[in-house]
Amino acid sequence: MTAPNLPGERPTARALLPAPLLTAVLAALAVAGAVARAPESVRVPLALGAGAGALLLTAAVAVAVHATQNARITRRRLEAVTLDAGRLLQDRARQSTEFDQERVQLTQELTHERARHAAELTRERARLTAELEEERARLTTANARLTERARRAEQERSTALSATANAASRMQALATGMLADLRAMEERHDDEDVLADLLHLDHRTAQAGRLADSVAVLTGARSGRRWARPIAMESILRGAMGRISGYRRVRVHSACEAAVAGHAAEGVMHALAELLDNAANFSPPTAEVHVYVEEVPAGVIVSVEDSGLVMGDIQLRRAERAVSGDDAELGGLTGTRLGLAVVGRLSRKYGLTVSFRPSARGGTGVLVLVPQDILVPEQVAAPPQGVSTLPQVGRAGAVEGAGAGTAVRADSASAAPDPSTEADPAPHAPSTPAPDPFPTHESPGHSAAALPDDLPAGRSEDRSEGLADGLPKRRRGRALAEAEREQRERVRARAAEAAGSGGSARTSGVPGTSGATGSTGHARPAESAALSPARAIRFSSFRQAVRGTLTDQSDPATPAPAETPEPSTPAHTHPTPEGDPTS
Amino acid sequence: MSRPGRDDSPDRLYTLTGGRAHATPDSPFDLVTLVVAECDPTTGMQSEHAAILRLTRLPTAVVELAAELKLPVSITKILLGDLLAAGRVSARHPRKAAVPDPDVLEQVLVGLRNL
Structure with a gap:
């Protein structure tokens, strides 16, 4: 748009020259003419003045021509520029129009597109919502089904678990009972072969019991015994x-x-x-x-x-x-x-x-x-069963206390008719506090000293745990089971003595043992000098045993007192000494 | 055994003897053999052995030991056999020393009856 370098921008020499040259020639002619006509005296100044005037005139003409040329060129350029500006304005107006049109068109397209997209979106959303609803319904159903199934499974599991626990506990009880039975049988059978078999069974049963215990533990049941x-x-x-x-x-x-x-x-x-x-x-x-x-x-x-x-x-x-x-x-x-x-x-x-x-x-x-x-600590704990840590004296007293075998099953309400024992009515027994921390049959003197004074005389040995009706009596601070065990021990000791002191005693002693828990609470001797009677008692059992062998050896006709029939009720443990010593 | 498992011992008999049920063939023990301890119980000893040694400070018959230990006689004999083999007890049969001739006894009996 700018003005280009046009060829007429600057006045050329050719365009400038003719007018000054013509002027110069005319002026020279005029000067020459004037000089020629002038008198000789003024010729020189005239020539000089006229020459200078001519030169000035020529220069002025040249300047005027140049200025004219310049003005003409400038006017032409101005026209060109004006023309360009008009063209540009036209262009701009045209472009603006086009732009407006374009814009309108684009806006329309945009609106259209937007509407289309919005419609699509709405459609899609509706579709998705529907799908979602469907899916949700399906999942809800599945969830309900699974929940139901899980609940049922849980129920079945707990049922199975409790059934297993129940079965296990029954097996435990069975095993425990079998072990007790086996123990009783082991006590009863002296034959070593039978004993070996029983021990084998015992072992097997114990293992079965452990298995039952394991199942019980895993199923959360309480442990066996x-x-x-x-x-x-x-x-x-x-x-x-x-x-x-x-x-x-x-x-x-x-x-x-x-x-x-x-x-x-x-x-x-x-x-x-x-x-x-x-x-x-x-x-x-x-x-x-x-x-x-x-x-x-x-x-x-x-x-x-x-x-x-x-x-x-x-x-x-x-x-x-x-x-x-x-x-x-x-x-x-x-x-x-x-x-x-x-x-x-x-x-x-x-x-x-x-x-x-x-x-x-x-x-x-x-x-x-x-x-x-x-x-x-072991001091507090009771000694393990089967191990007696009692002194000899205590043992002897207990054995002596059994007295004659008839006392074992003597009516406990009445005084035992044994001269060696003092009468001791049972009803007093339960009221006696336990003076002795070692709750087994121990030295009588100790017990007697510790007893309260208000007890009637002759009851110094009143440590019986049994009631008249045979129920075990628990002392304060003791387990009932302990009392029961002690009671059994005592009865057993008496049975041992009964077995050792003669045939009549033994025959009565055996059934007396089976009724052992019912025949307690009777007298104990106040045994002060226990040692020598203890020894006597012990040797009396030997004497009995030896007499049995002697009878067998010397006089077979004599009815051996030892041949006591085995009791038919095996439910009770029989103390060993009651067995036939001759066997 | 009225309430099994409540208050009897967890020891099974076969664990006391290591599974043995037979006494050694040359076992000198019968029911009336007198047993005497030869030493005191020591620590670490099986409790039944210790109990036997305590009980037999004075001569005691096997049958009484069994009753005190509340063990079957056969088991007691096996335990005693172990102790005897270890030299901790000695056994004495009363028949040899304590019992006079049966004939004499019979004569005494006859004499008593004749009184």
Whole structure:
């Protein structure tokens, strides 16, 4: 748009020259003419003045021509520029119009498009909403169905669980009853072959009982049996050993005096049995499993060491997790690997701490910490049954107290008609407080000294636990079971004496034992000098036994008093001494 | 056994003897054998052994031991056999020492009846 370099922009020499040249020629002619005509005197100044005038005129003409040329060129350029500007304005107006049109068109298109999209969107949304509704309905249905199924499954699971627990507890009861029966039979049969068979059955039954216990523990039922008194560690370990198949390979090294409280004893025993079973099963069939018991301030540590397979890291971790009892779920159990899960449950319940480590024996060692709060010192604990720690004197007094065999089944309400015993009506017995912390038959003098003074004379030996009707009487602070056991012990001691003191005594003594719980609460002798009668009594039993053999040897015709028929009711345990001494 | 499992011991008999039910063939024990302890109980000893040693400070018959321990006689004999093998008890049969000739006894009996 700018002005181009036009050829007429600057006045050319050709355009400028003619006018000044013409002017110069005319002026020169005029000067020459004037000079020629002028007088000689003024010729020179005239020539000079006229020449100068001519030159000035020529220059003025040249300047005028140049200016004219310039003006003309400038006017032309102005016209061109004006023309350009008009054209540009036109262009702009045209473009503006086009732009407006374009804009309108685009706006229309936009609106249209927007409407279309909005419609599509609405349609899509409606479709999606419908689908969503449908899906939601479907899911709701499925959810309801699944919930129902889950509820039913849960119900079935709990039903199955409780049925299993129920069955397990019945099996436990059965096993316990069988064990008791077997024990009674073992007491009754003297034949060693029979005894061996019974022991075998006993062992099998104990293992079955452990299995039932395991199922019961896993199903959350209560554990099998409750012990009424603390159980010594030795008995705990032997009870655990007795429930596994390889108990002969277990070696116990224990000098532990502690005992486990009755409520926890069964659980500890069971957990140890499972660990022992693991140790015995995962070691060679000839290798021994060693059990060490150690008392530490936190409780008692039982370590079970086998020389079998070494557990890898993963196995150790898995075992540790199993025995930690953290996951109480039944999932992941297999039928053959119940043991550690059972241990876990029991540890959780009783606060046992179980850890595994490689054993110095080459296998795996298991450490079980039995915490202090389920332990009782041995001094407090009753001595394990079957082990009497009583002094000889006490024993003798008890044996003496049995007196003649008739006293065993003597009517307890009336005084026993034995001259060696003093009458002791039963009704007084229950009111007697327990003066003796050691609640078994102990030295009579001690008891007599500790008795209250207001008791009638001749009742110094009044420590009977029995009522006239044969119900065991519990002293304050004692378990009923203990009283019952003691009562049985006493009766048994009397039966022993009865068996030892003559044929008539024995015949009456045997049925008396079966009615033992009903025949208590009668007199005890106030035995002050117990030692010599004790010895006499003991030898009297020998005498009896020897007399039996002698009768057999010397006089077969004499009816042997020992041939007491075996009682037909085997429900009761018979003390051993009543058996035929001649056999 | 009226309430089994309530207050009897968790020990099974076979665990006391390690599964043995037969006494050794040369066992000197019968029901009336007198047993005398030769030493005191030591720690770490099986509690039945310790109890036997306590009970037999004075001569005691096997049958009485069994009654005191509340164990069958056969089991008691096995336990005694172990102790005897270890030299902790000694056994004495009363027939050999304490009992006079049966003939003499019979004569005494006849004499008494004749009184």
